[in-house]
Amino acid sequence: MELRQLKYFVRAAELLNFTQAAEDLFITQSTLSHQIKELENSLDTLLFDRIAKRVRLTEAGEVMLQYARKTIHQAEESRQVLLDLNNMKSGKIIIGSTYGLQELLMESIVEYNEKYPDIEIQIIYGSTTDLLQKILDYKIDCMLSFMSELGHNELMINKLFSAHLSLIVHQSHSWAKLKKVALEKVTALPLALPSQSYSIRNLLDKLLDDKGIPLHTKMEINDIHSLLQLANTNKWSTILMHTSLFDFKELKAIPLEGKNTVREATIAISKGIYHKKSLVLFQEILLKKSEVYRNE
């Protein structure tokens, strides 16, 4: 068993396609096949079922996948600790985030990169569920999302700010001066909404469902900026967290009434892993940048 073989195995197990995995790893399929077999021999256990030139994981393979990831992560962690020890302020940080926190994230990484130009940054957007899985698989170092601080024992969750689910309208809209608005009312407006993959949309759907309010979506978009641009035309309105309209000066956010219309923006980091300096430094900047939102 060697780390190289574990890395090969993980990729093969993830793609369940040796040819693609080999390409991904910059080796030939032949080599991958060979090394997987070698790993299986050393473990005395088949990791893949070979059903007629297709592969799928055996039960042992499923288990091994997790342990292989853990072992590889452990090895990489030691490399990172040495970097930190040398106070290198280098290496790589992989940040997972939901779209809803894109604005804050962008501001933060700009400052982060200015301060620590040698740290490589990778950002992966995804739903909260996606990100939770990725954090368990050691694919991301931390995740920014709107989530409860409870119910995740293996995560260290820090609150960034609270955000109101809000109706977003143009300043010349007749409702623009309202201090709050009832959920029942907004469905009457022409609404452009984020698509189902956004947690904010799930929240909205749930709130409407609880009150039995029907919703006829006329416009559904997979991009926050597009929604804001539409709202900026004053022909549509949208529903987002109030913190999302940052640089659209002509838009107004009107908080929705009712319980459960407030969500906590958080950063979550796995408790079990070593908290590398690059990660701690990022969190510091993120918390500082969040202050602006906290006082709104």
Add this chain to the structure above:
Amino acid sequence: MELRQLKYFVRAAELLNFTQAAEDLFITQSTLSHQIKELENSLDTLLFDRIAKRVRLTEAGEVMLQYARKTIHQAEESRQVLLDLNNMKSGKIIIGSTYGLQELLMESIVEYNEKYPDIEIQIIYGSTTDLLQKILDYKIDCMLSFMSELGHNELMINKLFSAHLSLIVHQSHSWAKLKKVALEKVTALPLALPSQSYSIRNLLDKLLDDKGIPLHTKMEINDIHSLLQLANTNKWSTILMHTSLFDFKELKAIPLEGKNTVREATIAISKGIYHKKSLVLFQEILLKKSEVYRNE
């Protein structure tokens, strides 16, 4: 970085002598030198200081040693999980124990080996302190010793039985019928005592010190059986846990009076690691065998 290199490094770091380490690893010194250098290159960090053909760990090396052990352990853990998954009842178990629990341990491993003949057993005797270090370094799977159940957050500690610190005399000794004896009295007898490396001796020294009783040791031996054999001649007495004289039918254990003369025999297992079946099975047998002692 490969597991092979990490294994080489750990041994080299432990022995701080490349020649010996190489011998230990069944490779040549040349190979070891080369592979260590390769590892250092891949980490971009020197792990050893080379002061004129001698080696010692750099700060980074010290840190790396821990992480290397952890990584290797993680890899081995995955192998063990697969064995367990196949219900193999095989593999290897390394048991650390203090001498004071040798008797119980022997009885247990006899039954253990009868039931699971395919599991390889290795036993390492050492002081409680030694064993604690070894358990942290992943060198033993569990440890049997007399220790407090508290103050070790990272360990899962199970109580086996309580043992009294006792004066051990021959049945024909004039004190043989006593139900208990005061600490002050025993120093008058010709005593053969376990050496300082035994926790029981530390306990005794501490109790005497607390009461300001001076002790003039006439005989100090590094082996429990030898002490018992001496006591069996009726020319000497000794002080041990009452459970230690098991198959010496002509010896009597007389409990010492006072507080803190009772110690808990325990089995401790690291919380962080995977509890492999071989280990769980061993613990079961051990607990069963302990019953005899519990009712004394």
Add this chain to the structure above:
DNA sequence: TAAATCAATCGAAAATTTCGATTATAAAAT
């Protein structure tokens, strides 16, 4: 001063990893 110890180095041998081409099998497309 001589002998012993020890890590680095070097070139060659051995082992392993990787590659490219081919084969075999099943699924998909025609």
Add this chain to the structure above:
DNA sequence: ATTTTATAATCGAAATTTTCGATTGATTTA
């Protein structure tokens, strides 16, 4: 029903890595 496509295994050769044995040079010990 037949052909095409996709895929993993296999095989021999090439490339690379690992290991070895011998030597060197520097230091400590006798």
